[in-house]
Amino acid sequence: MSSIKLNGVEKWFGDLQVIKGVDLDIEEGEFIIFVGPSGCGKSTLLRTIAGLEECSRGEILIEGQDVTAKPPAERGLAMVFQSYALYPHMNVRDNMGFGLKTAGAPTSEIQSKVDDAAKALKLEAYLDRRPKELSGGQRQRVAIGRSIVRNPTAFLFDEPLSNLDAALRVEMRYEIAKLHRELDTTMIYVTHDQVEAMTLADRIVVLRDGIIEQVGTPRTLYERPDNLFVAQFIGSPKMNIMPCQTDGDRYQLEEGRGGAQTQKGIAVYLGVRPEAITLGDVGQGQCDGVVDIVEYLGADTHLLVDCGSLGAIGLRVDGNTAVRSGDKVGLVFDPEKLHFFDAEGQALPRS
Incomplete structure (x- = not known):
């Protein structure tokens, strides 16, 4: 277990x-996830930590030791890729133990670590099978097992579940979460x-365009996004963003009604998540629209809901809602769950 800086x-x-x-x-034992749109640099950053890409400037510390110039083999890390990269002619046991075998580890040690x-x-039931006899989820578990036997100081995962179908991704999420705990x-x-x-x-x-927009717990990012980008990137369906005007005490939607302001400052954008909006009769709430x-x-x-000049506004309602x-x-906005952003897209502090 190691810290990474x-x-x-x-x-x-x-x-x-x-x-x-x-x-x-990154603290010892922490589970950190890099997210961002395609091309934001998340995989490149991971590969740079692993030593698979050269760091052009700056430094990388593992357990307090500068490893910036060290090759991947000397960093004590194990990487799991999107592709399984298993040897088709080897069974599961040999695939998992191959790295230890090439490193010259004793046969008894290899067998013990592979069994664990x-x-x-x-x-256990698949150790004598070859990769072609396994499902996609089983192959990915073999790839993870190949990393586990090396007893690395940290694991690096590069989109390991993207090749799996939806059901297998859910199953493997459980497996990875459990593995981290164990x-x-x-x-x-x-x-x-x-x-x-x-x-x-x-x-x-x-991440966006090679920079960090925000770091935080899932709850923090969801409930307290630092800017418009994070607010709309985290959450599905994404947060609704609408132009508004404020006078310090109240907000007014353009071509809509307003309400009491819950943040201080001059806001030009109002953000509200789909689950923070409820349906009401026409004339109630902050705006009216037609269900599209x-x-x-x-x-x-x-x-x-098509709300005219305010655009299309998304809601998440109970499945039994008759509409x-x-x-x-x-549309009625929950006043305790509103987000306000300035002209630069930065979140305004809560009052």
């Missing part, structure tokens, strides 16, 4: 700067799936 880390590919001075402290990893990952080892995980980030992470690092799309999901129903496309409705 990044000080001013930059990564350049020729004249293109992909990572732009990242500072980050197989037990943790529920792979191993109590530092883990850094890259994903584009915010559900994975919200359910697995101790802290989430939100109804998506029934069982326990929940997602609505898209149809074309219905005219009023």
Whole structure:
């Protein structure tokens, strides 16, 4: 188990700067997840920590030791990739123990560590099978097991579940969460799936264009986003953003009604999450609209309401709510769950 510290880390590919001075402290045993849109640099940053990409500027410390110039093999890290990269001619046992075998470990040690990893990952019944005889989830568990037997100081995961179907992704999320609890080892995980980030992470690092926009617990990012980008990136359906005016005590929606302000400062944007809006009669609440799309999901129903100049506003309501496309409705905002942002998109402090 190890701490990892990044000080001013930059990564350049020729004249293109992909990572732009990242500072980050990762505590021992912490589960950190990098999220962000495609091209934000999350995988590049992970590979730079692993030593698979050269750090152009800055330093990387593992357990207080500067490893910036060290090759991957000397960093004590284990990486699990999106592709399983298993040897097709080897069975599961040999795939999991191959790294130890090439390092010259005794046969008894290899067998013991493989057996322990197989037990943790529920792979005991598959040790004599070859990869082609396994499901996608089983193959990914073998790839994780191959890393476990090395007893690394930290695990690095680069979108390990993206090749799996939805049901297997849910299953593997449980497996990885359980594995982290049992191993109590530092883990850094890259994903584009915010559900994975919200359910697995101790802290989430939100990246955009090679910089960190915000670092915090899933709850902090959801309830206290620092800016408009984080507010709309975290949460599904995403937060509704509307233009507004404030006078310090109240807010007024453009082409809509207003209410009491809950944050101080001159706000030009109001943010409200879909579940913080309830349906009312026309004339009630902060604005009126016409239901455009109804998506029934069982326990929940997602609505898209056309509110004219305010745009389309999304709601998450109870699945039993009786509403149809074309219905005219009023939208009532929960005053305790409003977010206000200034002209630069920065969140205003709560009053």
